[in-house]
Amino acid sequence: MSEEKKIIICRCNDVTLEEIEALIDQGITDIETIKRLLRIGMGPCQGRTCLPMVISIIARKTGKSPDEIKLPATRIPVRPVPAGVLVGEIDEE
């Protein structure tokens, strides 16, 4: 079990299953708060990897249905873009 808890859920910011479960055990079950305290979904992948898993962890631990857990806002850009491309100084990589 202890090895399992070291599982990385958010690859952008190195957040583990253990860290997420510890917050939920403290009573912090709102995905908006979990996101901001652990920085899940705020890295280059924009949450595409971690958020579905975080929702299922919250659902499992709290007994809520995954449908009841609202996804945090999606931010633009959908994919990371070099600043130079946006100002027209460099071409797409």
Next chain:
Amino acid sequence: MKNRAEVIVIGGGSTGTSIAYHLAKLGVDVVLVEKGYLGSGSTFRCATGIRQQFTDEANIKLMRYNVERWKKLSEELEYDVNFKQTGYLFLATTEEEVEAFKENIKLHNKFGVPTRLITPEEAKEIVPPLNADEFLAGQWNPTDGKANPFKTVFAFARKAKELGAEIYEYTEVTGIIVENKEIKGVKTNRGTIKADVVVNAANAWAPILNEMAGLDREFIPIKPFKHQLVKTEPLKEGQIEPLVCPPAWNDSYVLQDGEDGGVLCGTGLEYGPTYDMTPTYEFLREVLKWATRIIPALKYAHIIRQWAGFYAKTPDSNPAIGKINYIDGFYIAAGFSGHGFMMAPGVGEAMAELIVKGKSHVPLDWEWYDPHRFERGELRSTAFQIG
């Protein structure tokens, strides 16, 4: 949910949670209501900066006191809010600006803020990737800084609850009960809470609450202006640690986020008044034009996020802080015009003491921030604002 408290604070941002914490610390039975999640209004959208470099005595003194509070805040709240004194660096592009910097520095020094004039070479030592050739001089204060807004609000709320405060998220105020010009409580979407004191800490939404209390919406004319930020991928820390701003370049600024090293980029392009929070492509282009001119290497950094929030602006960009004389028990701390997060520790303390003791030891100039100044047609000198 409780149906009675001594004080109800409306608004769960940095200001509201700080007021609730300081009231609970003084033994007050306090309830805080927030219509979304804590920090969802403006605090969690801010650029994290904490600055004493204002251009008037009231804001400099209040921020100097705040920095002393910030230095001890993690210890006091028993939670690391990641406050770092990484400084603010303003850059001049003309001789006129250099002269203005010298005047600012005199004022800062007079009130104990150790700002000094530095050369472009010194600026480059502080910010290695800076395009220093474009600038004539810097106005540098190493004691300004930044902190984590998420952790700060969470820490204030957590400690407030430990001290007995109740905090209700997703609880929207639908009415303020006033009888014979006295506060009696608030109605919310989850029920009525009675109290003799209500604090309006709703910042961008404060005029709506004033109206609910029977006041004219324009009595304290706070208007929401949409400001935006973009953030790059995490970069190696220690490159752009201070907030770097050439005011002549449309108040644009860059700084590395103290949490992950990603660079936050802002600029003075604002929209409003509006309650719309949709990010704009126009802003993305504009902010990066300036950011890549301040730090040319940023053109190779990937942009990963863009978002918007409000500067809840008053006509003089100074907040309205104090007692509202028309209704007994009604207080306000709102209209921070982009400076709410940095001022939160001291403002929360001052408000709590005002409510409990009728006065405060915090060096907050109540006359300067008087909520009644607008109806008297008095305006302060505009608080120095960037991005």
